[in-house]
Amino acid sequence: MSIPGLGLSASVARTQLGPIDIIETIAVHELSRNSEWRFEVAISQSIELKVLSGTAELFGTELALNHPYTFRGTKAAIYSWHGCRLEVKGLCTEYIAEETPMISYVNAHFALEKSRDDAQESGGEGPRVLVLGPSNSGKTSLVKLLTAYAVRMGRQPMIINTDSREGLLSIPGILTATPFASTLDVEEGWGSSPSSGPSPVPVKSPLCYYYGLENPEDNTRLWKPTVSRLAITATSRLVDDPDVKFTGMIIDTPGSITSGKYSFDLISHIVKEFQVNTILILGSERLEKEMTRQLQAYKTVRGEEVTVLKLDKSGGCVDRDETFMRATRDIAIKEYFFGTPSHTLSPQTRQISFSDLTIYRITSPTTISSNFLPGLGEEETSFSCNIYEKTSAIDFGEMLHSVLAVAYARRGDAQETVRDAPVMGFVYVAEVDARREKVSLLAPSSEDIGERPLVWGCWPEAVLNLMG
Numbered sequence: 328m329s330i331p332g333l334g335l336s337a338s339v340a341r342t343q344l345g346p347i348d349i350i351e352t353i354a355v356h357e358l359s360r361n362s363e364w365r366f367e368v369a370i371s372q373s374i375e376l377k378v379l380s381g382t383a384e385l386f387g388t389e390l391a392l393n394h395p396y397t398f399r400g401t402k403a404a405i406y407s408w409h410g411c412r413l414e415v416k417g418l419c420t421e422y423i424a425e426e427t428p429m430i431s432y433v434n435a436h437f438a439l440e441k442s443r444d445d446a447q448e449s450g451g452e453g454p455r456v457l458v459l460g461p462s463n464s465g466k467t468s469l470v471k472l473l474t475a476y477a478v479r480m481g482r483q484p485m486i487i488n489t490d491s492r493e494g495l496l497s498i499p500g501i502l503t504a505t506p507f508a509s510t511l512d513v514e515e516g517w518g519s520s521p522s523s524g525p526s527p528v529p530v531k532s533p534l535c536y537y538y539g540l541e542n543p544e545d546n547t548r549l550w551k552p553t554v555s556r557l558a559i560t561a562t563s564r565l566v567d568d569p570d571v572k573f574t575g576m577i578i579d580t581p582g583s584i585t586s587g588k589y590s591f592d593l594i595s596h597i598v599k600e601f602q603v604n605t606i607l608i609l610g611s612e613r614l615e616k617e618m619t620r621q622l623q624a625y626k627t628v629r630g631e632e633v634t635v636l637k638l639d640k641s642g643g644c645v646d647r648d649e650t651f652m653r654a655t656r657d658i659a660i661k662e663y664f665f666g667t668p669s670h671t672l673s674p675q676t677r678q679i680s681f682s683d684l685t686i687y688r689i690t691s692p693t694t695i696s697s698n699f700l701p702g703l704g705e706e707e708t709s710f711s712c713n714i715y716e717k718t719s720a721i722d723f724g725e726m727l728h729s730v731l732a733v734a735y736a737r738r739g740d741a742q743e744t745v746r747d748a749p750v751m752g753f754v755y756v757a758e759v760d761a762r763r764e765k766v767s768l769l770a771p772s773s774e775d776i777g778e779r780p781l782v783w784g785c786w787p788e789a790v791l792n793l794m795g
């Protein structure tokens with residue numbers, strides 16, 4: 328887990344992660360070619376896995392032989408193209424599956440490689456791929472796999488996360504754009520960012536923008552400009568870096584945008600802002616037909632048509648219930664401030680007067696334009712009301728145990744400037760003293776944040792006392 332940081336350095340401190348049960352049972356599994364070992368490890372448990380022989384990969388990232396990998400609170404699969412032997416220490420739910428959609432996924436990868444080669448030859452841009460599908464259809468797993476395969480070919484894909492429910496190299500609530508030049512960390516999911524300190528896998532630097540709500544539909548007036556800002560930043564990075572430009576982008580999305588009354592408006596916004604030319608749809612024929620129909624007359628600004636391709640959902644995809652997701656979010660937040668068991672951090676708490684802080688609260692109900700297509704170019708009109716509500720001392724009690732984003736902006740900046748500013752890091756409201764009008768903020772470094780505006784959303788939700 329990792330995040331944008333406040334320039335913190337690694338050092339020794341306590342961690343507050345919950346206890347882990349390590350149960351010493353050892354099993355050896357033989358995987359035949361083109362099969363996968365699917366496993367689920369509970370949040371409170373951990374397993375250690377080694378590849379004893381053969382070749383094995385986790386969502387496209389190859390595992391080293393005889394290296395112990397630790398998984399906790401994980402639902403995933405180890406796939407083998409040529410067969411392998413796995414040693415597993417600890418307890419998990421597991422089975423081996425012979426039927427997987429891996430051949431179609433790798434074919435999708437080679438089709439993207441072909442467009443990347445063409446881009447390199449012509450000096451153009453690589454494919455801009457949007458991954459769509461209902462919740463838990465395997466979108467993020469497919470994005471990881473395509474990223475890992477691209478990196479293994481020496482490419483540098485720009486990975487975009489528009490799903491604030493789950494962070495990508497960040498705590499939830501953030502939309503990110505990250506160029507990937509090095510291998511993914513199979514234990515951490517995506518890998519680590521600079522704030523995570525020393526790491527066996529090179530760190531990645533996500534560009535982060537705060538949305539602060541769970542679903543795009545919660546406030547489309549904020550989500551859409553945040554996506555637009557992300558697209559501008561990602562596109563300009565593409566222009567600056569030929570390796571990223573030839574490789575292109577892969578965009579992960581929240582499952583909720585494939586249904587509901589705002590669905591096509593939100594999808595069309597991403598298509599337009601990122602100039603998407605390829606859409607991969609997981610497991611929904613209805614969505615494939617609908618997108619093909621809606622986009623048949625549409626062309627990107629470069630005159631490209633959009634290719635819509637349906638891929639099968641893996642039978643291994645599992646639904647993650649709210650308790651599991653909540654626990655995952657809490658761990659992400661704890662790790663942001665305190666580090667992991669193998670790499671602890673030293674966060675600092677500072678008491679600051681209310682009057683020395685500018686805190687904006689995310690409010691505003693959703694409003695949305697009604698058109699999807701042919702109005703891909705259709706925009707919402709400008710808004711007269713505020714983007715945020717300025718917080719006063721009477722709201723501070725409610726803020727206890729919330730996580731606030733620190734914007735790369737100045738206190739006097741206009742709300743649009745704050746909204747469009749990248750996120751510098753996060754602080755946690757450890758204590759509120761209403762009588763003395765002071766608040767204690769936990770931050771991963773001692774950097775002065777008094778000059779920066781803070782933004783208070785409701786996602787991720789307030790966590791239980793981190794300091795207890």
Ligand SMILES: Nc1ncnc2c1ncn2[C@@H]1O[C@H](COP(=O)(O)OP(=O)(O)OP(=O)(O)O)[C@@H](O)[C@H]1O
Pocket residue numbers: 365366401402403404460461462463464465466467468469490493580581582583641642643644645646647
């Ligand atoms: N082949 C597989 N075997 C076992 N588990 C898998 C497999 N593919 C995906 N999973 C797991 O299923 C869960 C859902 O997959 P994933 O997160 O990729 O779906 P998603 O569509 O991105 O979900 P969401 O809509 O919530 O963002 C994850 O825990 C993932 O690790």
